[in-house]
Amino acid sequence: VAQLIAGNWKMFKTAKETISFCSALRARLEPVEGVDVVVCPPYTSLDEAVGVLAGSGIEVFAQNAHWAAEGAYTGEVSPPMLAELGVTGSLVAHSERRQLLAETDESAAQRIGGVLDAGLRVIACVGETEVEREAGETEAVLRRQVEAVRAAVEAGDRPRLTVAYEPVWAIGTGRTATPEQAEEAHALIRGILDVPILYGGSVKPENAEELLSQPDVDGALVGGASLDVESFASICETAASLSRL
Numbered sequence: 001v002a003q004l005i006a007g008n009w010k011m012f013k014t015a016k017e018t019i020s021f022c023s024a025l026r027a028r029l030e031p032v033e034g035v036d037v038v039v040c041p042p043y044t045s046l047d048e049a050v051g052v053l054a055g056s057g058i059e060v061f062a063q064n065a066h067w068a069a070e071g072a073y074t075g076e077v078s079p080p081m082l083a084e085l086g087v088t089g090s091l092v093a094h095s096e097r098r099q100l101l102a103e104t105d106e107s108a109a110q111r112i113g114g115v116l117d118a119g120l121r122v123i124a125c126v127g128e129t130e131v132e133r134e135a136g137e138t139e140a141v142l143r144r145q146v147e148a149v150r151a152a153v154e155a156g157d158r159p160r161l162t163v164a165y166e167p168v169w170a171i172g173t174g175r176t177a178t179p180e181q182a183e184e185a186h187a188l189i190r191g192i193l194d195v196p197i198l199y200g201g202s203v204k205p206e207n208a209e210e211l212l213s214q215p216d217v218d219g220a221l222v223g224g225a226s227l228d229v230e231s232f233a234s235i236c237e238t239a240a241s242l243s244r245l
């Protein structure tokens, strides 16, 4: 099975920057073989990304979506609006949204339902904070978060669900989980919900191989290193070479 490498751009790249990045990424990776590649630009760049990447096999996901198809929700964007653009999925409940934007397990479950109802795929993010890890609560936190995700997804929709394990203390800090820490968390998650599980948190070309080689790591959700064509492409190539083994 091919690994999935998803680039979460967060609030980086204007629409113009997206066009040049996506053209360069496409030229660098094509033909994309042995790895599933996804980019997650900001809303304002989605249309451009879909246009430039059309026919390349590289998919475009949003970083978030509301649960309703439409309604009086000022500032929000709905799953059918994304689907019409040619976006094929969305991240849900990234830790930055949980920490800074009041995302909860309940709102995450609602969003997952809305995104799946629109026919899109979901990457649902989970992960413990440093305080939780140090208090020995990692397992309890992951169990609670993953069970909320599982409860939100009907069995028939499972093929469109991916989970991303992103320990909060490893995001944007340069502190990667060790391959053993990642594997331990992934195995725990898989015991609750058996879907593809991505690792996220300071994934770089230098550490991608050891993380992606773990038996329960099915890909990566890449932040900072996804903003540069060469480093993102290099991680995608590492994943492709592993899936050929």
Ligand code: 13P
Binding pocket: 008, 094, 166, 170, 171, 172, 173, 174, 200, 201, 202, 203, 221, 222, 223, 224, 225
């Ligand atoms: P970094 O790769 O920058 O640590 O970000 C990880 C992340 O949050 C991806 O969603």
